[in-house]
Amino acid sequence: MGPQPYDGLRMSLTDRVKQDLTQAMKAGAKDRVGALRLILSELQKDAKEGPGDEVAVLRRERKRRNEAATAFRDGGRPDLADAEEAEAAIIEGYLPAELSDDELRAIVAAAITESGATSPKDAGQVMKLAMAQVAGRADGKRVSALAQEALRG
Numbered sequence: 001m002g003p004q005p006y007d008g009l010r011m012s013l014t015d016r017v018k019q020d021l022t023q024a025m026k027a028g029a030k031d032r033v034g035a036l037r038l039i040l041s042e043l044q045k046d047a048k049e050g051p052g053d054e055v056a057v058l059r060r061e062r063k064r065r066n067e068a069a070t071a072f073r074d075g076g077r078p079d080l081a082d083a084e085e086a087e088a089a090i091i092e093g094y095l096p097a098e099l100s101d102d103e104l105r106a107i108v109a110a111a112i113t114e115s116g117a118t119s120p121k122d123a124g125q126v127m128k129l130a131m132a133q134v135a136g137r138a139d140g141k142r143v144s145a146l147a148q149e150a151l152r153g
Helices: 013-027 030-048 054-074 078-092 101-115 120-134 140-152
Strands: none
Touching: 013 030, 013 054, 030 054, 030 078, 054 078, 101 120, 101 140, 120 140
């Protein structure tokens, strides 16, 4: 029982999580209910602070879960690591698909052309244009690495 198909015009991410939480509660999926409640709490907390980026909230929470899983594994607690990884997988289901390296290279190349960048010193201009195109579908570190590589090459 995964997330419902996303229709950005009719249903916000928060609404999707609420709907899926209700379904998980009816199905008695305790682990999924717990993860969805945490996700919903973070989304609502972010919304109170002002109009925010729901995808950024989910990426942050996924990163936290993955870091916690690593820490638990290093600490000899594979049971807790598995629980964190399961939550990260649930969060992953609500995130848009990541861009492939080829798609990202094309966006970076277009940003370089548009900005007229010629050296790694111009990476900031390239990043600004590229990140606007990426819109949460890739990590800034990946974009930065590809921009630096393209500007050096």
